[in-house]
Amino acid sequence: MQELHHECGIAAIYHMESPTPSRLALKDGPEQIARLMVRMLIDLQNRGQLAAGMTSFNPHRESVLDTYKQIGTVIEAFRLNHPAKSETILRDYAGRAAIGHVRYATCGKNDKDHAQPFERYHGRKWKWFAMGFNGQITNYSELKSELLNKEDYYLMRDLDTEVIMHYLSYELRGDDRPDLVQVFHNLSKKFDGAYNLVFMNGMGDMCVVRDPNGFRPLCYAVDGPLFAAASESVALSNLGFGEIKTLQPGEMVLIQDREGEAPAEPLAVTGSAGASPSRPKQLRVVRYAEPRRPSAHCFFEWIYFANVASTLDERSVYLSRAALGKELAIQEHRLGLIKPDYNTVVVPVPDTGKAAADAMAYELGVPSVEGLMRNRHIGRTFIEGTNRVDRVKMKFSPLREVLEGRRVILVEDSIVRSTTLKSLLSLIRERGGAKEIHVRVACPPIIAPCFYGIDMSTVGELYAPQFMKGKIITLEEQQAMARALEADSLFYLPLDAIARCIRLPADRLCRACITGEYPTEAGERMYQLALRKHDDGGAADGRTYEAPKGCG
DSSP states (O other): OOSOOBOOEEEEEEEOOOSSOOTTSOTTOGGGGGGHHHHHHHHTGGGOOSEEEEEEEOTTSSSSEEEEEEESOHHHHTTTTSHHHHHHHHHHTOOSEEEEEEEOOSSSOSSGGGSSOEEEOOSBTTTOEEEEEEEEETTHHHHHHHHHTSTTOOOSSOSHHHHHHHHHHHHTOSSSOOOHHHHHHHHHHHOOEEEEEEEEETTSOEEEEOOTTOOSOOEEEEETTEEEEESSTHHHHTTTOOSEEEOOTTEEEEEEEOTTSOOOOOOBOOSOGGGSOOOOEEEEEEEOSOOOSSOOEETHIIIIISOTTOEETTEEHHHHHHHHHHHHHHHHHHHOOOOOOTTEEEEEOTTTTHHHHHHHHHHHTSOBOOOEEEOTTSOHHHHTTSOHHHHHHHHEEEOHHHHTTOEEEEEESOOSSOHHHHHHHHHHHHTTOOSEEEEEESSOOOOSOOOSSBSOOOSTTOSGGGTOSSSSOOHHHHHHHHHHHTOSEEEEOOTTHHHHHHTSOGGGEEOHHHHSOOSSHHHHHHHHHHHHHHHTTOOTTSOSSSSOOOOO
16 A cells, blocks of 8 residues: 555664663764764654654763754755765754654655754753654644643644643743653643654753553663663664564653752753753653553554564564464455456555465465556655656556466455555556456554544545445445456455454454544544534545644
8 A cells, every 4th residue: 555654753862871882883983972962863754754853962062952854755865865964954953862853744845944853942942852753643733732732832833742841841930940750641642543652852861752552662772871662672682672562542751860969950042052061861751641541552553654673562463464364365265256267367556465365375375466566666655746656656566477467366455445455456458468467455444534643634535434324334335345346356354354464452452433432531532523524514635624634
């Protein structure tokens, strides 16, 4: 599926003071550890390609916090194809700690100003901070109204990231350095929705925060004095970390002054910050809010969004997708509509359909072949402005030598709007020469919008509700979908397959988009609003939110 996007990935890294550097530290020493942030962001590139950035901490630099961000992929933003330019960037933003972000968003401008991290300068170093955000605040509209009703507040960007920044700033008000655990506890009482945060202030304090529902994944690892955290485990394992732990819902990692050592009196920053030496830090994992319901992990992380090499909440992405493929094979045997023979091949829609397709083919005893090749060398800007049919033709090349005259079982990870899939089917039949195309979807039908960080927030834009009378799809409805797509047949996985394949109880997963049952109050309110707008004839390509919706 090439039509659904996620909102952002976050990362953090910190080399604490130690007489012995971590074995994973660069040869140039701990003060250059921020360079590793770029490698981490590359491994999170699947979560956002519109912009990338990082904020580094260096107490010996005039700006103890300094933020670099640009539009484009990580390679584009950090000029990695131009060694001299990228080296200048990495040298200028060197430091022993950094937070980073890759951005995809469903709203807001695609410019540098909307890229993250966001930095808020202040003369007192514990009020000077930078933050990165992954998720979506579902009660954004209410929080925005509350903020603007306060005297003299103004929003430069209509984003929930900026609203978070203002509420965080409000919690840091006053003359006394606050307890950061209490700060995020207070915010948890206000925020509804998905919010993973990385935070770093001018004192060198760092927080990595996972929301109480645990919608989005977040993990961390420690190697001696080196700490790192990321949205996905692959960013940590590729740095060489061994034991990678899950940050549980409602938990935060706090790196701050060691207990028993009084923090320095915050001073206004004037001139070089080098006169104020960094103080020893300690790392703690603490609970800042009680987990809820008991959790609501987004199942789409396993079937589509995450890197296939990642492990999320102790569950392998690859093994979950392979299990979905086995479920498809079991269902195929039960339906008995296709009798696999020498002329039958299983073809994945690249790239996220491959693990499921391979497992399905193995169980059916037929080949899994790459009948669709994806062009990975077309730049993002090159295909902007073209229509969807042309974009599909530019992205995918069917292999006629593999497909001609064959019965093709096409494995798709999910169907949201169907426009890309319909173009693919036409491509496989006309240019590939396939005799039959049978679509098998490694996911139940998407019947409801997402208000927790995926760019589908209206009922009208979804494919399945156009055919379904209830919440459980029938054989006749799937046949009608196949005819509309001009496929020979189409079948989805049943609802109960998701929890079984991920190996988590259904009540620990957010399955709102396939059940219409939302884990938070604001999510349910937004769904009812979406239904009313749909019934009133609202535009399919609009947004459920009355104002432009917040996005990370």
